[in-house]
């Protein structure tokens with residue numbers, strides 16, 4: 001696939017800012033785009049001349065950046081052909097070069113497992129399992145025990161729900177991918193929060209839909225802009241409950257007044273992580289046609305890989321048809337264990353919520369002490385702070401942070417067109433002492449950047 005010079009220029013964003021030579025900054029930024037997956041493997045880059053024009057820079061700068069990437073193994077060149085994106089032969093998953101085994105991973109926003117209650121739930125699930133042995137074990141909707149438990153979870157939150165409005169999936173990401181394949185066609189526009197959850201952007205681009213970003217600013221969602229975008233979008237995807245990455249929660253007044261003309265997918269993955277009050281009301285109370293997706297990955301444990309879609313049976317039937325092509329159902333023991341956990345109300349555990357609160361506070365204190373220049377409002381729930389630096393240093397900081405013992409997800413991964421170069425997402429799912437150490441490391445990395453350091457690390461995966 002050919003990537004045009006304008007698309008590359010948009011992805012690069014403010015590449016010219018920062019220390020180091022222009023060609024070095026350009027090759028650093030292009031390499032991060034490759035490693036982030038925003039420039040996909042095998043795609044062909046624009047010619048040096050075209051990119052130089054689009055970037056308003058010299059052809060020499062682009063030529064030098066391309067040569068560096070060829071030497072590092074990120075570009076392949078052939079005579080009279082465009083440069084093609086590749087990965088160096090030694091880019092295997094596993095520890096990042098230079099990142100020691102003790103590196104603190106701030107790229108994942110996911111809590112550890114609540115060990116005892118998981119053991120108990122799996123023990124109960126194994127007792128129930130023999131009831132299912134006479135059947136074949138394939139169930140594209142999910143087992144009735146879990147669909148009922150999810151329906152009750154909505155009912156307890158005030159939203160009447162029948163089990164046949166629930167389809168069980170392998171996590172919320174799977175739910176979103178199934179919906180994207182079912183509801184979207186190439187070139188359709190999808191309204192997204194901007195910033196948003198990076199794998200949602202990947203899901204929509206995978207089906208060749210075009211993201212239509214609407215800003216989620218520090219003051220939240222703008223109803224007028226959302227409604228205007230909803231008139232041209234084929235689908236909307238919003239995370240109103242403790243939004244990833246900003247942690248913001250859509251106010252009740254916006255929920256009540258928002259009317260979108262297109263089908264709307266509401267991601268409620270973080271709903272149960274209200275830290276300073278009650279969980280928000282289910283979005284579908286105010287928009288009955290909303291397609292809600294959820295999971296227990298953040299409220300219990302990501303390793304369960306259990307999520308769901310709540311929608312009208314007619315929508316779920318279409319999703320089932322799509323599902324044939326990808327998978328034939330969700331593992332049964334995990335479903336039975338999750339039903340036990342939901343029925344016991346284990347998605348909101350006071351001890352875990354208290355621990356998250358104190359980790360969130362510890363992170364804020366560490367930021368105030370070690371990185372006083374950044375702005376990071378405390379969210380009322382979820383797992384992440386969205387920090388803003390005075391300078392656009394996010395990608396470069398992510399590149400060198402492993403040298404200082406931390407991995408982070410750079411701000412541009414949460415947006416399109418190279419946006420959010422002043423932001424990083426900081427999860428508070430780790431113990432307070434680790435968070436404090438990580439922020440000290442980041443502060444040292446930031447100081448090194450201002451002295452002109454660069455890095456060659458793979459970006460961390462995000463969740």
Ligand SMILES: Cc1ncc(COP(=O)(O)O)c(C=O)c1O
Nearest residue numbers: 171172173197244269295297463
């Ligand atoms: C907003 C949002 N949606 C979906 C997911 C994916 O969740 P799951 O692990 O259930 O697939 C995540 C995970 O980070 C998320 O933050």
